[in-house]
Amino acid sequence: MKTTDIVASAVKSTFRSKLRTSLTVIAIVIGAFTITITNGLGTGINAYINDTVAAIGADNVLTVTKTPDTSNETDEGVRLYDPESSRVVNNNTPPGPGAAETVEAITDADIELLRELDTVESAERQVQVSPDFIQLGDGERFEFTISNFVPGATLQLAAGEQLDNDSDDLQLIIPLDYATALGCDEPADCVGLVATLAVTDATDVQHLVEADVIGVSEESLGATNAGSANTALTNALFDQQSIGLSETARTSYASAVVTFASDASDESVTTLRDELTDLGYDSQTVSEQIGTFRSVIDGIILVLNSFAAIALVAAGFGIVNTLLMSVQERTREIGLMKAVGLSGRKIFALFSTEAVFIGFLGSAIGSILGIVIGSATSGVLSAGILGDLAGLTLIAFTPASVAGVIVLIMAIAFVAGTLPALRAARKNPIVALRYE
């Protein structure tokens, strides 16, 4: 018997008992639908987190701080004052609770030391600049903040291009709301204009710095309503803002940003971080900074998926039951086919194919339903209560994951079909023909 004939025959017998097949298919549809939706949630949210990670920083970057010296701590955990050590406020804590903390400062000497390390490609001070206002031409002046921009990070842009940290040009990216407030009808209208930023130094003198607006960023979890500056602009602003400060204050930074090769192996990164620990530095990757967030999402998806898995196991038993009944009903037919020379292996193939086809029907219908309903729901939510999070598609589908679900369910159906199919294959033709 040819493979095409086996498939055709299996498909045909699937539709012979329509009610029974439909009920089994419905059970699979429910499982497939659930798993498609939960997978869609996982895909959508994780894609959003990935974009957000890109906005917070690249994955070949470490934020380095000095390990706090706890030797002068009292039993209560309060540190004694030490006039020798310099401390700065670190605003650069990861998003979430914790806010700012006082840390031991990184100095230019530390930066030099970090640059000497083998795997390190670059080490830059990370400084906080606090502009007073932003102004386009002689337009209205607005309060403005600049977020710490980690080298290699990608922002979600509404217009323009990403910052270039190797450039000597003073580059600025402004948030979408500012583009509108500053008088640009379209975000793209702001790109290419020159903005004036003001900073006040320690002696209360205001300095103006001119920067090229090269992009307009979307609002998202990673990039809040703050602008971003490249290294050249940050340094220019910091230099102006530090006038009048003592030498120590000017060269004390909350943290440094260390970049390593983007193709560095996991081991070499571990080695680097161990080395940093030995030298008295703490280091954090961007994914660690948002790691907890992601593991919560993964946990939720896992729980939802296990509910779907339970539905699929139940559907699997439905397939076993349906096919056992079918084998029983077709006992004589099986006996006849054996008497006419069909091998047990082909009979096994015939019933397995039927099981797989039932699985395919159920999973295809379930996936299509899931995609249609999931996309519709996601669209409504994005336009409504999730409207503030630009770039978030709550339930997203990739062809690979949908195909994966269908293949998985067909595999479950195959496994469920083996028991009835083996039963059919092992039938003795005479017993089958004598069967009433």
Place this chain on the structure above:
Amino acid sequence: MSATAISVKNLTKTYGEGSGRFAALRGVSVKAELGESLAIVGKSGSGKSTLMHVMALLDEPSGGKVTVMGQRATGLRSAELNALRNETFGFVFQQFFLIPGASVLENVMLPLTIAGVSGRERRRRAMETLEQLEIADKASNRATDLSGGQKQRVAIARALVNGPSVIFADEPTGNLDSATGEVVEDILFTLNREKAITLVIVTHDQTLAARCDRRVYLKDGLVVTPKELTS
């Protein structure tokens, strides 16, 4: 001397275990020569069907020797066994055994489908066989919608379609009225005469048995003489 299609020697067949043990065949030796028609006659429960099933390699004997076309049956691999069932043998049963829901044409094509013959070729051969049996006009009907006589003709077409050398028929007229039964008998004997197909017919109908070249009488799992059968 003509060649032997199937011969069985000292055949025994027991069913069950212990106290439920039952010997359906108790040392039967029978030969079917190529091209002849052989009737297996006996009362109900005498072991006729059991004997036929063993001769047709559908069932394994408990003891004895089966030779098909000069080949020992016990050493056959399952692929060879399936090829014999598919190409050399044809079966006709009292209860027709047509696949319900499938069309007449599909039923007749079954042995060819199993043999892996291509769609167009098997359709052509099945239609040819249906025409030969004069029921080609029912080809697209559902098998279950036919009358008994028509069903049996479809069953014969199915047995015939792959050009067998032996046709086994178990009470082929048992479910038919005498007029229809006679038509079916005529078809079988015409095939025997014109195509030299060996017939092995199981029956308890004396007139059908009388039309065959040779008769074997069974009683309680043993071959007996016609006199012993009625005693």
